[in-house]
Amino acid sequence: MTRLLAPTLLVVLAALPLVLKDPYLVNALIITGIFTICAMSLNLLLGFTGQLSLGHVAFFGIGAYVSALTALGFDVGLPFGLRVTYEGGSPLVGFGLAIVVTGLAGYLIGRLSFRVRGAYFVIVTISFAEVVRLVALNWVELTQGPLALTSIPNMTLPLPGLGEVALRTKIQNYYLVLAVATLSYLVIARLVGSRLGRAMRGLKENESLALSLGINATRTLTIAATVSAAMAGAAGSLYAHYIRIIDPDVFLFSYTVTMVIMVVAGGKGTLAGPLVGGLLFGLLPVALRPVMAPEAQWIVYGAILIAILFVMPKGIVPALEALTRRRVARAEPNPALEAGAQP
Template identity: 60%
Template sequence: MRYFLPWAFLALLAAVPILLPDPYTLSVLASAGIFIIGAISLNLLLGYTGQLSLGHAAFFGLGAYASALTTLGFDIGIGFGQRITLAPQPVWFGFLAGIVVPALFGWLLGRLAFRVRGAYFVIITICFAQVLRLLTLNWVELTQGPMALSGIPALSLWWPGLDAPIALFRKDQIYWLVLAVAAVAFLLVRQVVRSRIGRALVALRENETLARSVGIRVTHYLVIATVISAGIAGAAGSLFAHSVRIVDPDVFLFIYTVTMVIMVVTGGKGTLWGPVVGGLLFGPLPDLLRGSAPPEAQWIAYGVAMILIVMFLPRGIVPAVASLWPRRAAAKPAAVAVEAEG
C-alpha cells in the first residue's frame, strides 16, 4: 500500500484534464504546478540543509529569461565594436539552457554565499534576486526591459511517425507537461535526499560542528544542493516562460519566493511530499476564491488558513498526518490485548 499510493496519486493528477476539462481550472492548476516545482527545489535548501534562501525567485527568473532568449535569439553590443549574436534555437534547447544557466549561477552563488550563514546568507540571496531584476529592467537591448520579451514559442512534442512536432498550446497539454516535469523533479530530489549527499545535508542541518568533526565537507555539499535546487527552479521558470509566452522583470519579484516558502513551510519542510501538499493547497486557492469572494476576503481567507496551519501544525501538514499512523498502529495491538483480557 505504501508504494501503491504515490502511483495512484500520480494517476489521479494525470486524469484531471479528463475529469475537469475546464480551461480556466487547468490553467490555474498548471500555474500552481509550476510553483510546486519551484517549492520542491527550495525545499532541498530550506528543508534539508536549513538554509533559507529568500532570493530563490532569482533562479526561477534566470530560467525564464535564459530559455526565452535562447529560443528568440539576440544581438547585443559588448563594446569596442564587438557584438554577440545568437540565432533562434529549438525550444527544447532553450529549456535545457533554462536549467543549465541557473545551475551555473547556483554554483557561483553557493561558492560565495556559503562562506557565511544565517541572516548574512539570507541578505545575499535577496540582493542577488534584486540585482538580476534591476539588470533585466535596464538592459533593454537584451531583455526589452519593462516592455518584456514576447512571442516566446511554446514547447513542442515529437515522436517517431509524426511529420512535424506538436506545439503544446492547449491547457491540457501544458498541464500534462508541467505534471511530467514536476514528477521528474520530485524523483530527482527523492534520489538525492536518500543518497549519501542527502544524509550529509541532514547532518549539516542538525549539527554543522559535529558534521565537520566527522569529515563532512560542508561547503562542498551545500554547493551541490544549491546547484540542483537552482537547476530545478530554472526548469520551473522555463516552463513559466513557454506557457505564458511573455517574460518581464517582475518574474524576479519577492512575492514569488514568498509563495514557494509558504508552500514548503505549510506542507512540511524537510519532507518529500511537503511542497506538493502545500502547493496543492495554497497554489490554486487565490484563483479558486476569485469568483466567490471579493479581493479583500480572498487574501484574508488565504492568510487565516496559513496562520491556522502554522499555529496548530507547526511542523506542517505532512508531518502531522504522518504522526497519526504510528499511533493507529500502536492502538490496534493495544485494543486486541484489551479484548483478549476481557
C-alpha cells in the first residue's frame, strides 16, 4: 500500500491545477512544493544517515542568491582594487550554478564536520547558516542587503524552435516545481537503494559495525551532504525566480524548523515521509487561516504536530506501513491453525 503512496500523490498533484481555480491555492501548493524538496533533501541526511543539520536553510538561501545574481548580473569591488562586472544571463544557467555551488558548499561542510560528527556537525551547520546570513545582510554592494534583490526574472525553459521561454504563470511554475520534486525523489530513491545508500543506513544503525566492514564513514556522509545541499540549492533557485524578490530573511532559522517538522512528522528515513509531511504542514496554515486568528493558528499547528508524534512517534508513513502489515497478517491464513483444526 505505502509503495503506491508516492505514485498516487504524483497523479493527484498533477491533476490538481485542472480542478483548482483559486490562484491563492495554486500559489500555496507551489511554495509547499519548494519546501517539500528541501524536506526531501534534509531527509537524506537526517533520515538515512542520522545526521541532523540545523543550518540546512543556508543551502536554500545560497541557491536563491546564486541563481538570482546569475540572472540579474552584478558589479562588485574586491580587495586590491579589483572589480568584477557581470551583465547577467539565463535563469536556467543560474539554476545549474545554484546546484553546483551549493553542492560544493555541502561537500566542504561535510569534509570539515563529519570527521567529528554528532553535536559538532549541528554546531557547524548552524554557524555556517548564520555566517552566510550575515554576509548576505552586510555585503550590500553584491546582495543589496536588507533592500533585497528585486525584479528577478522568471525561470526559463528551452523549447525547440522558440528558444528560452519564460515561465510567468502560476500553472507553469507549479508544473516546474512538481517536475523538480519528482526528479529529486527519483534521485534519492536511486541513491538510498544503491550500495552507497546501504552504507548510509549502516552508519546510522551501527557505526562501529559499519566501520569494521570497511565503510568509509567520512566519504559516505560527505556524498550525502553534497547531494542534500545541491537539492536544497535547486529549491532555493526555484523560490527566487518564482517570488522574484529575495532578502536575507531567506536564511531564517524558522525555515529549517519547518523542514525538520515535515521530515519528522511524515516519517524520517522513508521516501514518502517528507512528501506527506510537506503537504500536511505546508498546507495546514492555508486551511486554518480563514477560520481562526493567527495566534490560534499556531496553537492548532503545534497541537496537531504533538498529537502526531504522540500517536505515531515514528511518523505518519511508518505508522501506515505498520497498519498495512497488521492487516495483511490478519488476512493471511495461519497454516499451523489450519493443520490443528483438521481431524
